[in-house]
Amino acid sequence: MHAARCPALVVAAPASGQGKTTVTAALARLHARAGRRVRVFKCGPDHLDPHWHELASGATVHPLDLWLTGEEDCRRRLHEAAGAADLVLIEGVMGLFDGEHSVGELARRLGIPVLVVIDAGAMGGTFGALAHGLRSYWPDLPWAGVLANRVAGERHAQMLRAGLRDAGDWWGALPRVAAAGEGRGEPGGLLPERQLGLVAARELPDALARLDAAADALAGTPLGRLGLAGWQRWAVDFPAPAAPAPVPQLLGGWRVAVARDEAFSLVHAANLDTLRALGAQLQCFAPLRGEALPTCDALWLPGGQPERHAPALAAQAALRAQLQEHVALGRPIWAEGGALGALAQSVTLADGTRFPMWGLLPGHAVVHRRLRGLGPRELRLQQPASEGPALRGHSFHYTSLDCSAPPIGHALRPGSSDALDGGEAVYRHGSIRASFFQPWFPSAPAVVAQLFGAAGHQGGG
Known part of the structure; x- marks a missing residue:
């Protein structure tokens, strides 16, 4: 080249x-x-x-x-x-x-x-x-x-x-x-x-x-x-660059549903490309329009502003039942950013209005007028945390979540080892993994596969 x-x-x-x-x-x-x-x-x-x-x-x-x-x-x-x-x-x-x-x-x-x-x-x-x-x-x-x-x-x-x-x-x-x-x-x-x-x-x-x-x-x-x-x-x-490292087929044959509409809109095209490189077959659907959850092995709820559409999302009773069945069958969900508000039991907006939501995460979301998280973050799920690849991403949200689900890790500020220093918890509740951390998938595809629940690789989830 x-x-x-x-x-x-x-x-x-x-x-x-x-x-x-x-x-x-x-x-x-x-x-x-x-x-x-x-x-x-x-x-x-x-x-x-x-x-x-x-x-x-x-x-x-x-x-x-x-x-x-x-x-x-x-x-x-x-x-x-x-x-x-x-x-x-x-x-x-x-x-x-x-x-x-x-x-x-x-x-x-x-x-x-x-x-x-x-x-x-x-x-x-x-x-x-x-x-x-x-x-x-x-x-x-x-x-x-x-x-x-x-x-x-x-x-x-x-x-x-x-x-x-x-x-x-x-x-x-x-x-x-x-x-x-x-x-x-x-x-x-x-x-x-x-x-x-x-x-x-x-x-x-x-x-x-x-x-x-x-x-x-x-x-x-x-x-x-x-x-x-x-x-x-x-x-x-x-100049012509060096060829990128091959991506292992850790999601080979998986069908991954991706929520894509005004409520779940913060999606990098390269993240979709990484899922495909991992072997996943993607199918997008629009929860706000009442579209059914596609037949899938895993679900991705990207970031966005679900709180702006809280009444419409809360009214999707059929989708909520499908999501409950998905989780009951042990099928993974990765939710990031504002999607945590949709999964929570309720969300309280900045004006004090409260809406019941899908209730799949044991917690309540609150939208604040000031930022609650901002800046670069990186996530390592391997133990010890100093080993293995780091999934890089960022934090930018006005919403907090009072959640009783235990974290399986924290996305930390670069160079920090203190989860209390702006670290974003990665919660696990059954087959759900969720965090305000919004990752750049190409930085560590193997960690992405873990977040989607794939087994058979280092540190399997």
Whole structure:
């Protein structure tokens, strides 16, 4: 295999909430409308922003993260994308230099130029100072320039541009583009927000119109007017990666049902691919729509926001009976993130409203107004815990669970051995295994097989 060469940009920012998602999705939509093949990636374990990028680009969006997915996985996916696309876009996470495995470090290590989006709505000359600081903080950072967001008008844009040390850094200014009735969301006004982050694109009937409005606004900037020939200034060589290690068929012949709807929506495509690589046959179904549990050997309830649909889920009496029978037969369930609320005996929302739920886990869930868990986590189920592969993932939830089921392990902060230091319990109740920990399956397929109840491998569950 040879290196694949393709224009690529990392879209970063000095902090969260600057408009990275809007700009990335607008760029993808602008070029996809022109018939170009666009591949988009998202840094970190985010499940919601990729919905917008998939709608904008028409292609699956995978995460890139030096810790979670690993550098080799990043290189492998970028090489594949570069060989099939006209341009590659990578949306960053948080601020450019935030975290031990920052977006800046990924850009520097992979040699991908960085375009910084800055919310300049309340800014003048400081815009130039901020751009200069970000550019020069790491002298070897690949650099593309800056884009001003939430700009009041042409005079404001001229003021911002004049403050730059290098005029070549300027790639334009975006006004605040408000959707009808919009009150919250990213600067740019088109992508609405709620507790866990941006609202998923598929939940908005006018999502594509919002993306078109953002793309139209971007089309008037120097960046938006740049054709593919101009994008070649940011062309990157992505070397051919080493072949990945083979995945053992620990779920060979298993039929795995996967809940997929608005309540169970936080699913990485690579997690589904890993289950298939383990030998599983997947069948998706939508609990909210009253679809029956497929005939299966195991069930996966991914993360999401079941509490937003508590009355509808609680009303699925037929499905609840099917789940009870599934568990009575000793067939495994792996539930993660918000799915714990659906399995609990009840869930109490942030406003105090309480709903009975499926009652398969002995515990009660409570949705809080503040985060209850956030950040990277890793799980080892082998004994001693210092041995064996670590299943990497993350924790991001507002819900707590008062559960009497015993934990079979804890997903810990990297480098920590203390379960009390933000550790996420992995509960076991009969054939159910459940945790707020949301794993990245490719990091340790053998541990995933354990969570799904497969036997016949190291540390079998």
